[in-house]
Amino acid sequence: MYIKVSRNDFSLLNSPVTSEIGLRCSRSDSSDFRTPKKRSVIKYPLGFAAAVGLVEIVCILLGWLYMFRVHKTSFDFDSQGYSAIPLGFKKFSFAELKKATNNFTIKLRKGAFGSVYKGVLADEKVVAVKRLEGVSQSEEQFWAEVSMIGRVHHMNLVRMYGFCAEGHHRLLVYEFVENGSLDKHLFTGSEPLGWKERFAVAVGTAKGLAYLHEECLEWILHCDVKPQNILLDGKFSPKLSDFGLVKLVDRESAFSFSKVRGTRGYVAPEWVINLPITAKADVYSFGIVLFEIVIGRDTSDQSRNLVQWVSKKMEEGKLLEDVVDAKLNGIVDMEELETVVRTALFCVDQDPSSRPSMSQIVEMLSG
Structure with missing residues (x-):
């Protein structure tokens, strides 16, 4: 079978334009043919990397789930109060x-x-x-x-x-703290503390409050410092309890609570007249505790007249005779005694700004 083609048609097929179109088509066909091969080569490594990343994410999530669900933990902290590893809480x-x-x-x-x-x-x-x-x-x-x-x-x-x-x-x-609260050893006749133990309680309690006020990541007010909340371990070292249950506040702010917190006789005067409450409220309460460590009895119902009475006896040089707990039988380090009484007088100043900080109190007692 034969097809008749004119010479004009034949010359058109052999023209440069037609050749260029054919060349472009052949290049295009060749490029389209090779692209799937390139894509398939890249696709597998990307897919593998994505799979590995997904597995890592799942492993991390499972690890966290294991720690929090199985161990039901919170945080363990080093001596500076910063988190170390989730353990024990x-x-x-x-x-x-x-x-x-x-x-x-x-x-x-x-x-x-x-x-x-x-x-x-x-x-x-x-x-x-x-x-x-x-x-x-x-x-x-x-x-x-x-x-x-x-x-x-x-x-x-x-x-x-x-x-x-x-x-x-x-x-x-x-x-569990073995020897109970400080009030049982101060205010009752059973197991009275010697002066050495009392002075150690004063210093240790001051250190605990200084840590809460100045060294924690959050500023913690106690708002109920009293002998009933100072516990003694097997070596009669003090451990402050019930801290942090009132309010956690920003370190830079002071504010008024909705109602008076604490125990009558240990409450700072600024509570009553509705002044802003700061860490100096705990300092006042600690001052009353220092008086009770020296006197050996509950003075919470006499706190108004207590300061004037102790100041007078100190001026008269009669601390040992008239102020110090009789259960001590006069066995007292006089230098430590005067340090404790002076510190207590500073702590219970009516003006909060005139009271020392707890870190200053630690230095006063220790120095």
């Missing part, structure tokens, strides 16, 4: 703590924020379980506040082991 169930305290049978003491009971955990660790009263935060809010207290670690502060936030139950689990 546990969330307890109410059933666990009810069993540990034998249905809250042995009450150790009652404070402004609730009662404290002795308990024994499943691992046979003896603890003190504080059952809080008047706390209505959600579990998330409660956890946020308690985790801050759990970060605080100092040798003169009671250590917290964990908490319970279940339904309406709000409980804190602390270390």
Whole structure:
């Protein structure tokens, strides 16, 4: 079969324009043919890298989930108060703590924020379980506040082991401090403390408060410094309890609370006249505690006249005869005694700005 082509048509096929079009088409076809091969070569390494990245992300998430779910931890802190590794801070169930305290049978003491009971955990660790009263935060809010207290670690502060936030139950689990509170050793005839132990209690308590006021990541006011909240361990070293339960505030601010906090006789005068509350309110309360360490009796109902009386006796040189606790039988280091009394007088100044800071008090007592 033959097709008839004119010479004009034949010349058109052989023209330069036609040749250029054909060349372009052949190049285009060749480029389109090679592109899938290049894409397939790049596709596999990218896919592998994406898969490895996804696996790493999943592993990290599983690791965090394991630490927080299995160990139920918060944070462990070094001597400076900064986080080291998640360890030891546990969330307890109410059933666990009810069993540990034998249905809250042995009450150790009652404070402004609730009662404290002795308990024994499943691992046979003896603890003190504080059952809080008047706390209505959600579990998330409660956890946020308690985790801050759990970060605080100092040798003169009671250590917290964990908490319970279940339904309406709000409980804190602390270390058990063997020798109870300071008031039992000062105000009763049983197991009176010698002067050496009393002076060590004064210095140690000052160090604990200085840590709360000036060394923590957050400024913590105690607002209820009194002998009942100063616990003594097996060596009669002091450990301040119930810190951080009132309010956590910004280090730079001072403000008024909605109501007076603390215990009558230890409350600074600025509470009553509604002045801004700062760390100097704790300093005033600590000053009253220093007087009681020297005198050996509860002076909370005599605090108004206490300062004038002690000042007069100091001027007369009759501290040892008329002021010092008779249970000490005159066995007192006079230089330390005068240091404690002078420091106490500075602490209870009516003007908050004239009171020393707790770090200055530590220097005064130690120096």
